[in-house]
Amino acid sequence: MPRVAVVGSGPSGVYTAQALVQQSSVPGVLVDVLDRLPAPYGLVRYGVAPDHEKIKSLQNTLRSVLEHERVRFLGNVEIGAEGLTPEQLLRLYHAVVYCVGAARDRRLGIPGEELAGSHSATDFVSWYSAHPDAVPGGFGLGTRSVVVIGVGNVAVDVARVLARGAEDFRPTDVPHPALGALAGSAVRDVHMVGRRGPSQAKFTTKELRELGALPSAEVRVEPADLALDPAYAPAPADRTGSGPPTPAARPPAAVNRRNVDVVRGWAGAPDQSRARRIHLRFFLRPVELLGTDDGRVTAVRFERTAPDGQGGVRGTGAYEDIEAGLVLRAVGYRGVPIAGLPFDEATGTVPHRAGRVLRDGAASPGEYVAGWIKRGPTGVIGTNRSCAKETVSSLLADAPALGARRIDGDPLDALRAAGHHPVEWPGWLAIEDAEAALGAELGRRSVKIPDWEGLLAAARGERGPSGT
Incomplete structure (x- = not known):
C-alpha cells in the first residue's frame, strides 16, 4: 500500500491529498499531510483577512479532506535544515510532494x-x-x-x-x-x-x-x-x-x-x-x-x-x-529554499517537469511539487486544484516504480523515535476547542491563540495562555 507525504497543509497540499485518495488507478494510497505549524489550512487560516468569512469558510472543505480515513494530519513537523531532510523523508515514504508555498516577501x-x-x-x-x-x-x-x-x-x-x-x-x-x-x-x-x-x-x-x-x-x-x-x-x-x-x-x-x-x-x-x-x-x-x-x-x-x-x-x-x-x-511573494531540495533563485521555485522535481535536469524519483513552490505566486485558491491534479497525474504514472521501493513501518513511529512531537488531528481539534474557550472567556466568538507555546499546550489538552 503506497505511502505519500504531502508537505504543507494549505490549499495546494490538501488538494494534492484529495486527488491522491480519490483516484482509482493506484488503490489504497495512504497520505500523511505534514506541516511545520500545529494548525492546518495554511494561508486560509493565516493569510485570509478576518472579515472575509466566505473565503475563510473554505476551511470546511479542506477539513473534510484531512478527516478522510486514508489521510493523516501531522503538524509541528519541521522539514529542511532544522528538521527532516528530503533524503530522510524518502526513507519513510514512497513519494513526497512539497506544497510549501511562497513564504518570503x-x-x-x-x-x-x-x-x-x-x-x-x-x-x-x-x-x-x-x-x-x-x-x-x-x-x-x-x-x-x-x-x-x-x-x-x-x-x-x-x-x-x-x-x-x-x-x-x-x-x-x-x-x-x-x-x-x-x-x-x-x-x-x-x-x-x-x-x-x-x-x-x-x-x-x-x-x-x-x-x-x-x-x-x-x-x-x-x-x-x-x-x-x-x-x-x-x-x-x-x-x-x-x-x-x-x-x-x-x-x-x-x-x-x-x-x-x-x-x-x-x-x-x-x-x-x-x-x-x-x-x-x-x-x-x-x-x-x-x-x-x-x-x-x-x-x-x-x-x-x-x-x-x-x-x-x-x-x-x-x-x-x-x-x-x-x-x-x-x-x-517568492518561495523559500528547502535545504536538500533544488531551488531556482531566479524564479523562487523548485525546478520541475509536470510536477516532478528535477535534479541536474533529470526527474528525481519520488520527489514532486505543487502550488506556489511549483509555479510561483500566481492564480487564486482554486488554481491549486488543477495544479495539484497535474502533479498527482505524474506521481501516479510513476507509481509502479515507486511502489517497488521498500519502506519500513509507520512513518509516525520513525518521527517520534527521531525526537519529533507531531500534532495529530485530535491535537488540532483540541486547539479549536481551546480557541473557542478563549473566545467565550473574552466575550467573543472563537479567538485564535497567537503563540507557539499556547498552541502546543492546547494540542496537549493543557490550558494555554489567555491570549490577552
Missing part, C-alpha cells in the same frame, strides 16, 4: 528599507492573523499616516484592516492583542500606492469595491493620476483619420475595465468627511524611505512615472514625499 531594494516602522505586508497579515511566527510585540498604530506600497489584493486587505473600525473585527477570530491595537489606532490616512495605473493593478474588482463600502472610511483618488492611464484617457478627438492613436492613448489588450470604472467613480465623488481616508495613488515608484536621526521612518519618497508606450512605465524625474510613520510593502 519581495523586497523593494531601496535606501531606508530597514528603518524602524518599515515592514512587509506579510508581517502585518501574520500579526492580525495570529501566526505564531508574527513580529514580536506586534504593531504600534500610533501614527496618523500609513503608506502601503503595492496595488494587489494583499495591499487592499491591509488598507481595509487599517481603515475599518475595531468593532467590525470583534466578531472575528482576530487575536485579542491585535484587536486592542486596532481599537487604539491613531491611523487616519492610508495611502495605497502603485507604480503603474489602475488598469495594470493586480487587485480584483470585488476586493477593490470593498474599500468603498467601509462605513468609517472614504476613498480618495487623484484625477491627475488617472489621466495618465491608457485605459482612462480617451484618444484625442482630432486624430480621426490621421492614423493610429499614440501608444499612451491606445488601451492595452487586456484592460480590467471594471477596476478603472470603480476608480473613476471615486475620483469624481465629493468629500464625505469620514474619520479615515484611503488614498489610492498611481504612477508613483518608491525610491527611498526617509527617516529620523534615530532610524525611524517618517516618509516615503516617490518618483512620478508615466506610461512608456510598451506596457511599462518610465521615470519622469519629478518626486513626491508622502508622510508615513508606518510603511508596509505588498509587492509580491
Whole structure:
C-alpha cells in the first residue's frame, strides 16, 4: 500500500491529498499531510483577512479532506535544515510532494528599507492573523499616516484592516492583542500606492469595491493620476483619420475595465468627511524611505512615472514625499529554499517537469511539487486544484516504480523515535476547542491563540495562555 507525504497543509497540499485518495488507478494510497505549524489550512487560516468569512469558510472543505480515513494530519513537523531532510523523508515514504508555498516577501531594494516602522505586508497579515511566527510585540498604530506600497489584493486587505473600525473585527477570530491595537489606532490616512495605473493593478474588482463600502472610511483618488492611464484617457478627438492613436492613448489588450470604472467613480465623488481616508495613488515608484536621526521612518519618497508606450512605465524625474510613520510593502511573494531540495533563485521555485522535481535536469524519483513552490505566486485558491491534479497525474504514472521501493513501518513511529512531537488531528481539534474557550472567556466568538507555546499546550489538552 503506497505511502505519500504531502508537505504543507494549505490549499495546494490538501488538494494534492484529495486527488491522491480519490483516484482509482493506484488503490489504497495512504497520505500523511505534514506541516511545520500545529494548525492546518495554511494561508486560509493565516493569510485570509478576518472579515472575509466566505473565503475563510473554505476551511470546511479542506477539513473534510484531512478527516478522510486514508489521510493523516501531522503538524509541528519541521522539514529542511532544522528538521527532516528530503533524503530522510524518502526513507519513510514512497513519494513526497512539497506544497510549501511562497513564504518570503519581495523586497523593494531601496535606501531606508530597514528603518524602524518599515515592514512587509506579510508581517502585518501574520500579526492580525495570529501566526505564531508574527513580529514580536506586534504593531504600534500610533501614527496618523500609513503608506502601503503595492496595488494587489494583499495591499487592499491591509488598507481595509487599517481603515475599518475595531468593532467590525470583534466578531472575528482576530487575536485579542491585535484587536486592542486596532481599537487604539491613531491611523487616519492610508495611502495605497502603485507604480503603474489602475488598469495594470493586480487587485480584483470585488476586493477593490470593498474599500468603498467601509462605513468609517472614504476613498480618495487623484484625477491627475488617472489621466495618465491608457485605459482612462480617451484618444484625442482630432486624430480621426490621421492614423493610429499614440501608444499612451491606445488601451492595452487586456484592460480590467471594471477596476478603472470603480476608480473613476471615486475620483469624481465629493468629500464625505469620514474619520479615515484611503488614498489610492498611481504612477508613483518608491525610491527611498526617509527617516529620523534615530532610524525611524517618517516618509516615503516617490518618483512620478508615466506610461512608456510598451506596457511599462518610465521615470519622469519629478518626486513626491508622502508622510508615513508606518510603511508596509505588498509587492509580491517568492518561495523559500528547502535545504536538500533544488531551488531556482531566479524564479523562487523548485525546478520541475509536470510536477516532478528535477535534479541536474533529470526527474528525481519520488520527489514532486505543487502550488506556489511549483509555479510561483500566481492564480487564486482554486488554481491549486488543477495544479495539484497535474502533479498527482505524474506521481501516479510513476507509481509502479515507486511502489517497488521498500519502506519500513509507520512513518509516525520513525518521527517520534527521531525526537519529533507531531500534532495529530485530535491535537488540532483540541486547539479549536481551546480557541473557542478563549473566545467565550473574552466575550467573543472563537479567538485564535497567537503563540507557539499556547498552541502546543492546547494540542496537549493543557490550558494555554489567555491570549490577552
